[in-house]
Amino acid sequence: MSPCLKISLPLALLAGLFVCAPAAAQRAQAERAQRTAEIPVCSQSLGAIAVDEPPGRNWWSGQQLSSPSALIKLFVNRSRCFTLVDRGRGMVRMQAERDLAASGDLRGGSNIGRGQIRAADYVLVPDLISQNNRSSGNRIGGLLGGMIGNRTAAAVLGGIDINRKTADVLLTVTDMRSSEQVAMAEGHATHTDLGWSGGAAVFRGGLAGGGATGYADTEIGQVITLAYLQAYTDLVSQLGGLPGDASAANHQQAVTMQKPGRLLRNADGTDGAVRDLEVGMMLYPTGNRAELMWEVDDELGNRGWVNSTLFGLAR
Structure with a gap:
């Protein structure tokens, strides 16, 4: 039919x-x-x-x-x-390959290691x-x-x-x-x-x-x-x-004080300090920088400048 x-x-x-x-x-x-x-x-x-x-x-x-x-x-x-x-099965296989690299089982020069995964x-x-x-x-x-x-x-x-x-x-x-x-x-x-x-x-x-x-x-x-x-x-x-660069358009990653320091009113240190900063304090960069000095907000809402050699990225 x-x-x-x-x-x-x-x-x-x-x-x-x-x-x-x-x-x-x-x-x-x-x-x-x-x-x-x-x-x-x-x-x-x-x-x-x-x-x-x-x-x-x-x-x-x-x-x-x-x-x-x-x-x-x-x-x-x-x-x-x-x-x-890939954040699915491909990611699982990739992690298994990285485990082999970490254990030393892969050939030298395989170029598999930390810091390669795209966010x-x-x-x-x-x-x-x-x-x-x-x-x-x-x-x-x-x-x-x-x-x-x-x-x-x-x-x-x-x-x-x-x-x-x-x-x-x-x-x-x-x-x-x-x-x-x-x-x-x-x-x-x-x-x-x-x-x-x-x-x-x-x-x-x-x-x-x-x-x-x-x-x-x-x-x-x-x-x-x-x-x-x-x-x-x-x-x-x-x-x-949507922004062309999502990373740059977002707020900067928070940082943590690793050495004692001061939150300065200006990047050049004029007009004194807003407050003292202790180890472990969380700060939030605004994105403004002047060489080693970063503008940040603290958890109390104070804004000022701090030397970037005194902090590290918050984990």
Whole structure:
């Protein structure tokens, strides 16, 4: 039997009815491909980003899907808005390699050591607000079969389900230094398809690459993909407000006094000192510097200058 079945019936309501699951699949695949191609591309990277696992329960394995973080990484890579840093399985393997280096088991000159890991400026967290794998499902065979009065046609139509699959998702970008949520976008997608009982139309495409298993060859996976595509496209449009250098744009890292000193009113020492500083005191650099002198705030709100040879980065 042809995959695209035409049923000619005397009723005007059903005349020319086409039941073509592959055609619906092709339309969904084409829509996904178009939206993927429409992801905006940034002219330069805005920093390094890690894609985290969604919080809460593992909802994706029940849908025979891989973690959506793999899907989001594909979008991030295509947009070129960030440099991806691995904080998942790749990080675990990297740490194991560093343990080998620390134990002396690697060859000399391997160039693996401390201070090489790039800091993540942001973390992107994908989440699923809601998904419905079978909402508004209706078997129309009984209704139309009774109208037709034809057993053969009724049996054919009895295998048709109308399924409305929906997904609502959320993407959040958090600044790793300040903990501020700098961007947030929602995505919604739905797909109505005519499919056969026991074998609904299956959408196939190229999204299985990059570990995004199931999103290319399951119906609910296709819908969730479209929702995340919408959310990420909207997210990229919000990124114009992010600084080009996230590290420089954030407050300086706190420092701790390692030797006794004084908080001076001016960098050159004129006008005396604001207060004495003891070992262990926490100070917060403002970013202003004059050679070895740094402008800082103390924990009481006093502002002044201190020699940078007297403190170290807080740990």
